[in-house]
Amino acid sequence: MLINRNFRCMWGSEFLSILNGRFRELVIPLVVLGLTSSPLVTALVALSQQVGTILFAIPIGTWIENKNKVMVGTACHFLYGAAIFILAFLLATNNVNAVIIASLLFIMGLVALISRTAFTAMIPNIAGRENLLKAHTNIEAADAIATVIGPALGGILLAKTGSVLTLIVCASLSLFSGLFIAFIRNEKDGIEVEKEASEKTKWNVFLRKALDGLKILIDNPQQLISTVAMCILGFTTVFITLTIIFYAQITMELSEGLIGILLSSAGVGNIIGIFLINKFKHKNWVTLISLLMVISGIGILMITATNSFIIMCIGMGVFDCALSMAFIVQGAVHQGITPNEFLTRVRSSTYVIGGIFTMLGIFLAGALPELFNEEIALIIGACILLIPAFILISYGKFGVKLNKVEPIYRKREV
Numbered sequence: 001m002l003i004n005r006n007f008r009c010m011w012g013s014e015f016l017s018i019l020n021g022r023f024r025e026l027v028i029p030l031v032v033l034g035l036t037s038s039p040l041v042t043a044l045v046a047l048s049q050q051v052g053t054i055l056f057a058i059p060i061g062t063w064i065e066n067k068n069k070v071m072v073g074t075a076c077h078f079l080y081g082a083a084i085f086i087l088a089f090l091l092a093t094n095n096v097n098a099v100i101i102a103s104l105l106f107i108m109g110l111v112a113l114i115s116r117t118a119f120t121a122m123i124p125n126i127a128g129r130e131n132l133l134k135a136h137t138n139i140e141a142a143d144a145i146a147t148v149i150g151p152a153l154g155g156i157l158l159a160k161t162g163s164v165l166t167l168i169v170c171a172s173l174s175l176f177s178g179l180f181i182a183f184i185r186n187e188k189d190g191i192e193v194e195k196e197a198s199e200k201t202k203w204n205v206f207l208r209k210a211l212d213g214l215k216i217l218i219d220n221p222q223q224l225i226s227t228v229a230m231c232i233l234g235f236t237t238v239f240i241t242l243t244i245i246f247y248a249q250i251t252m253e254l255s256e257g258l259i260g261i262l263l264s265s266a267g268v269g270n271i272i273g274i275f276l277i278n279k280f281k282h283k284n285w286v287t288l289i290s291l292l293m294v295i296s297g298i299g300i301l302m303i304t305a306t307n308s309f310i311i312m313c314i315g316m317g318v319f320d321c322a323l324s325m326a327f328i329v330q331g332a333v334h335q336g337i338t339p340n341e342f343l344t345r346v347r348s349s350t351y352v353i354g355g356i357f358t359m360l361g362i363f364l365a366g367a368l369p370e371l372f373n374e375e376i377a378l379i380i381g382a383c384i385l386l387i388p389a390f391i392l393i394s395y396g397k398f399g400v401k402l403n404k405v406e407p408i409y410r411k412r413e414v
Contacts, residue, residue: 006126006184007135010119013180015142017077017115020173022150024084026260027158027166028101029245031091036098039246043366046242048102050362052110053355061117061213061348069118070184076115077178083108084171092164113351119181121344124335126184133281133403136331140324141274147267147320155260213345216338217353220408221398226334229289230350231357232388233326239361240300240319240381246365247303247374258309265313269299269321277325286392286399289329293389295322300382304375329402336405 032042064072087104090096127135157166217223241263248254248262280288299319303312338346368377 004126007138009180009183010122010126011138011142013073013077013177014119014139015146016173016177016180018143018146019150020170020177022146022263023154023157023166023170023173025241026151026154026245026256026263027163027170028105029242030158030249030256031163032098032101033246033249035096038366038370039250040366040370041098042246043242043362043364045098045102045105046238046362046366047359049105049109049112050355050359051106053113053351054359056110057113057117057348057351057355058211058213058345059348060114061344061346061351064114064117064121064348065344067118069122070181073115073118073122073181074178076111076118077174077181079111080108080115081171081174081178083111084167084174088164088167088171091167117344117348117351120335120347122184124340124343129336129340129407132336132405133277133328133332136328136335137274137277139331140270140277140328144267144270144274144324147270148264149267151260151263151267152257153260155256155258155263158260159256213342213347213349214352216342216346217349220337221395222333222337222408225286225392225395225398226330226337227350227353228388229293229326229330229392230334230354232293232385233323233330234354235357235361236296236323236381236385237361238358239365239384240378242362242365243369243374243377243381244303244316246369247378250369251374252307252309254309262309262313262316265316266320269317269319270324272317273321273324273328276321277328280325281403282401284396284399285329285333285402285405287396288399288402289326289333290389290392290396292322292326292329293385293392296320296326297382297385297389300378300385304378304382332402333405337408339407339409 029042029046032045033039036042083104087096087101090100123135123139124132154166157169217227244262245259248259254262296319299315299317299322302315302318306312306315334350335343364380365377368380
């Protein structure tokens with residue numbers, strides 16, 4: 001896949017974007033936790049980044065269909081970097097509080113939503129539908145590498161230089177990520193523009209197309225299973241990551257550097273998952289994704305069952321190894337069963353639904369430690385993976401071999 005010049009640019013952009021995210025996932029919660037001393041307030045501040053997804057994902061997905069996705073993605077990365085620079089400046093001048101951080105995170109979340117939608121819509125055209133599993137595996141590899149080096153490097157950078165310089169590095173990564181997107185030149189392969197006959201650009205057409213994405217998600221059992229899996233995976237990712245930070249900081253009293261190393265252990269598991277996923281391409285995707293969720297839940301339970309830092313790191317590796325493989329399967333299947341003409345609107349609809357569960361995960365990551373403790377919160381997170389996984393296994397008849405996934409066209413006219 002990396003022989004493809006355009007895909008190589010996408011991969012580079014995604015790697016830098018995720019590396020930026022791994023830095024921020026560590027820095028911003030610790031900054032807010034230091035300002036407020038409350039996991040709940042920290043979670044509420046983090047929630048602000050998801051509000052834009054809930055409110056605007058559907059119209060944004062429909063709007064992007066007829067836009068130059070390369071230009072949209074490039075502009076969004078530059079705007080995102082500018083917002084991080086502003087946050088770094090406010091921290092440096094001591095003019096920041098939880099409300100200001102939440103406001104900036106809301107803007108950043110909205111910009112990131114537009115960027116993600118444009119990026120995702122380009123994948124089938126640039127990689128080719130026959131290469132969707134390979135494309136998502138390579139993109140997940142970018143996530144894996146960034147997860148290995150990002151948290152540990154971010155933790156060391158935060159401990160040695162402070163939050164301001166770390167955020168400046170984040171902003172610079174966002175700018176370079178935008179440059180990679182800008183280097184995509186073969187636009188006809190990466191941009192698919194739909195032209196409405198008779199200039200049908202009125203509001204009723206826009207609204208119909210926007211709502212159509214939601215309808216497609218319940219058109220068939222395969223779409224429904226994929227969406228349920230996406231919600232569980234999205235919830236678990238943010239819930240466990242934030243809860244682990246609280247658990248390591250408050251319960252285990254680990255330093256920023258050790259917290260970073262613990263989170264980087266997830267990246268090691270992620271890389272292992274990248275090498276393993278191709279061995280399962282002949283397996284039923286519904287059964288496979290269910291078993292991966294079970295293994296991921298076991299990894300979380302390993303973390304709660306020990307006080308050994310080494311065992312905790314191994315648990316993080318098991319958790320993210322299975323979770324990353326599940327994300328690859330879900331992403332490839334989701335795009336594989338969705339026809340080209342519906343990719344952006346369906347993807348934006350999943351952003352809304354997934355965003356709701358992501359917000360729930362962030363909120364509970366702050367609320368449960370306040371109500372109980374961080375260990376109980378992690379056990380609850382494991383159950384949220386395990387219980388639905390055992391239920392989904394019974395729906396294996398709706399799955400096919402992972403490498404045999406094809407678009408499922410709607411029976412009614414749209």
